[in-house]
Amino acid sequence: MMDQFTINLLFVGASFALYIGIAIWARAGTTSEFYAAGRGIHPVTNGMATAADWMSAASFISMAGLIAFVGYDNSTYLMGWTGGYVLLALLLAPYLRKFGKYTVSEFIGDRFYSPTARLVAVICLIVASVTYVIGQMTGVGVAFGRFLEVSNTTGLLIGAAVVFAYAVFGGMKGVTYTQVAQYVVLILAYTIPAVFISLQLTGNPIPGLGLFGDHTASGEPLLAKLDQIVRDLGFAEYTVHHGDTFNMVLFTLSLMIGTAGLPHVIMRFFTVPKVSDARWSAGWALVFIALLYLTAPAVGAMARLNITDLMWPNGTDGQAVSLEQIENEPQYDWMATWQKTGLLGWEDKNGDGRIQYYNDASPAMEEKAAANGWAGNELTNFNRDILVLANPEIANLPGWVVGLVAAGGLAAALSTAAGLLLAISSAVSHDLIKGAINPSISERGELLSARIAMAVAIAVATYLGLNPPGFAAQTVALAFGLAAASIFPALMMGIFSTKINNHGAVAGMVAGLLVTVVYIFLHKGWFFIPGTASFDDADPLLFTVKSTSFGAIGAAINFAVAYLVAGMTKETPQEIKELVRSVRIPRGAAAAQSH
Amino acid sequence: MSEEQSNDYWKANLRLIQWSLVIWALVSFGFGILLRPLLSGIKVGGTDLGFWFAQQGSILVFLALIFFYAWRMNKLDRQHGVDEQ
Numbered sequence: 001m002m003d004q005f006t007i008n009l010l011f012v013g014a015s016f017a018l019y020i021g022i023a024i025w026a027r028a029g030t031t032s033e034f035y036a037a038g039r040g041i042h043p044v045t046n047g048m049a050t051a052a053d054w055m056s057a058a059s060f061i062s063m064a065g066l067i068a069f070v071g072y073d074n075s076t077y078l079m080g081w082t083g084g085y086v087l088l089a090l091l092l093a094p095y096l097r098k099f100g101k102y103t104v105s106e107f108i109g110d111r112f113y114s115p116t117a118r119l120v121a122v123i124c125l126i127v128a129s130v131t132y133v134i135g136q137m138t139g140v141g142v143a144f145g146r147f148l149e150v151s152n153t154t155g156l157l158i159g160a161a162v163v164f165a166y167a168v169f170g171g172m173k174g175v176t177y178t179q180v181a182q183y184v185v186l187i188l189a190y191t192i193p194a195v196f197i198s199l200q201l202t203g204n205p206i207p208g209l210g211l212f213g214d215h216t217a218s219g220e221p222l223l224a225k226l227d228q229i230v231r232d233l234g235f236a237e238y239t240v241h242h243g244d245t246f247n248m249v250l251f252t253l254s255l256m257i258g259t260a261g262l263p264h265v266i267m268r269f270f271t272v273p274k275v276s277d278a279r280w281s282a283g284w285a286l287v288f289i290a291l292l293y294l295t296a297p298a299v300g301a302m303a304r305l306n307i308t309d310l311m312w313p314n315g316t317d318g319q320a321v322s323l324e325q326i327e328n329e330p331q332y333d334w335m336a337t338w339q340k341t342g343l344l345g346w347e348d349k350n351g352d353g354r355i356q357y358y359n360d361a362s363p364a365m366e367e368k369a370a371a372n373g374w375a376g377n378e379l380t381n382f383n384r385d386i387l388v389l390a391n392p393e394i395a396n397l398p399g400w401v402v403g404l405v406a407a408g409g410l411a412a413a414l415s416t417a418a419g420l421l422l423a424i425s426s427a428v429s430h431d432l433i434k435g436a437i438n439p440s441i442s443e444r445g446e447l448l449s450a451r452i453a454m455a456v457a458i459a460v461a462t463y464l465g466l467n468p469p470g471f472a473a474q475t476v477a478l479a480f481g482l483a484a485a486s487i488f489p490a491l492m493m494g495i496f497s498t499k500i501n502n503h504g505a506v507a508g509m510v511a512g513l514l515v516t517v518v519y520i521f522l523h524k525g526w527f528f529i530p531g532t533a534s535f536d537d538a539d540p541l542l543f544t545v546k547s548t549s550f551g552a553i554g555a556a557i558n559f560a561v562a563y564l565v566a567g568m569t570k571e572t573p574q575e576i577k578e579l580v581r582s583v584r585i586p587r588g589a590a591a592a593q594s595h
Numbered sequence: 596m597s598e599e600q601s602n603d604y605w606k607a608n609l610r611l612i613q614w615s616l617v618i619w620a621l622v623s624f625g626f627g628i629l630l631r632p633l634l635s636g637i638k639v640g641g642t643d644l645g646f647w648f649a650q651q652g653s654i655l656v657f658l659a660l661i662f663f664y665a666w667r668m669n670k671l672d673r674q675h676g677v678d679e680q
Contacts, residue, residue: 221641
């Protein structure tokens with residue numbers, strides 16, 4: 001019988017061999033292929049690749065964990081990260097495809113007839129994308145740390161090297177087909193354990209239905225059971241709304257707008273054959289994304305139930321799990337393996353040989369703790385980002401499922417990191433260097449500078465990933481706020497309003513980005529350096545608005561400033577109004593290239 | 596194609612977008628968050644309808660919306676003679 005470490009290596013190794021094989025087979029030749037894969041990709045294929053590109057460490061590794069430990073209030077991630085596709089399909093995708101250039105900043109530069117606008121857009125894209133990659137690196141660290149059984153930091157460094165080698169390999173074309181393979185790996189890895197667990201707990205093979213079904217062991221509805229046991233331990237009830245409603249709305253809106261403003265997702269819609277296909281593509285992307293997003297809330301709730309059951313094997317009224325059980329019984333093996341990563345920890349504070357897991361901050365628990373001689377919560381560290389990866393082990397599923405999940409988590413993190421690095425490198429080489437600094441650069445020089453930009457981006461992200469400003473999904477949420485405040489309004493106004501001129505767009509983007517960056521840095525530390533924050537998200541500067549939710553306000557500022565400045569400056573020239581008119585109409589889109 | 600024709604096409608598109616976005620906001624910000632207390636009487640599997648909308652329903656409606664929009668627009672393109680040939 002193979003041990004788990006070998007199984008993990010096998011699954012991860014096999015999946016990597018597959019991706020690299022595809023990347024070599026479809027290696028990018030010309031610059032056009034490198035960026036936009038020759039515009040010859042079918043909407044379903046494109047949708048699947050977009051889904052892989054989109055669903056990153058944040059969706060795969062981190063999100064269900066955040067939902068599990070908070071419950072209803074973190075539904076924001078589910079609605080926010082899917083609702084953005086509606087905006088993308090209705091407001092941006094078809095028009096950008098009609099416009100027919102390679103990058104988002106090219107559109108902004110041409111529409112606002114201003115190299116400055118293009119430059120500002122490039123800076124916005126780079127700021128948002130680098131923040132996003134930091135979140136990915138956090139997830140990569142968790143995944144590599146676990147499957148190589150090393151510390152989180154070592155895992156992160158190894159992961160960074162792999163991501164770099166991987167992203168440099170090919171451009172979009174290689175990446176598109178690789179991402180289709182990655183999608184298949186990641187969706188199987190996410191849903192298979194969820195189906196097993198849903199069957200165990202509810203008897204329903206579809207996790208999204210099992211979530212609203214009955215818990216087999218108790219006969220009660222699963223969510224009612226979960227509410228009850230977390231209440232018994234002094235935690236906030238799972239299905240109840242506890243947080244601030246205003247912040248919840250703003251956060252959801254920021255994630256939605258940000259989704260429609262992120263360059264690596266928008267770039268995908270440049271690669272479909274026709275304008276009508278761009279509309280379908282957004283729908284197909286959401287189909288493939290929804291498979292994971294409809295499953296995630298079930299994964300979160302069921303894992304929370306399983307963890308609580310493991311910590312209280314005799315029920316929440318009985319004795320807590322003993323140290324002896326944790327050491328000897330096979331269903332507790334995952335605790336020892338995750339302890340090695342430094343992301344899980346426990347301590348027998350009262351020396352009774354048992355680990356009591358409860359909310360020691362809850363006043364309701366004080367009496368019970370005193371009566372039983374508990375000295376505080378003894379499951380001292382449970383990093384939210386480990387939940388999905390540890391989930392199959394927590395549910396005691398077979399070794400091959402655990403290996404599959406390790407491969408899936410890496411696929412999610414790698415595919416997005418690669419897509420983002422591509423967006424960053426094209427922004428630097430195509431828009432910044434060829435577009436502004438040195439227009440006469442050769443194709444070779446452009447490709448070389450693209451790769452150097454990738455290397456620099458990954459180094460910065462790795463360094464900051466060692467001290468991330470939050471769990472993977474929270475860091476990624478910051479990136480969405482930045483994209484929401486800067487790029488989305490400029491794109492939308494560029495298409496839907498002929499009034500907005502060059503000065504308006506530039507002023508809007510600068511205002512939106514600056515205000516949002518400053519608000520984030522005030523709460524998360526300047527350049528995310530620990531210890532430099534003046535405020536805390538628990539008690540934010542502005543009402544109840546957390547730094548992760550500020551993107552929607554930044555976007556509103558962007559719109560307002562753009563309209564104000566455009567109203568005071570020279571009107572948009574006639575030929576630009578014609579350009580906007582032509583972007584709005586599908587007829588006449590440049591033909592797709594075959595490949 | 597005349598300017599008038601393309602204006603009609605654009606207006607029809609904007610109307611469609613407006614209605615789609617009303618539904619988009621209603622199922623997420625509405626049923627999922629702000630109107631949840633009003634829906635709390637409707638029980639769904641151990642919790643209420645608002646919770647279901649926040650964790651499943653809104654996503655399903657988003658999907659339906661995008662496909663509906665794509666289908667309507669592609670039809671509209673042909674009706675107004677602005678489809679790709």
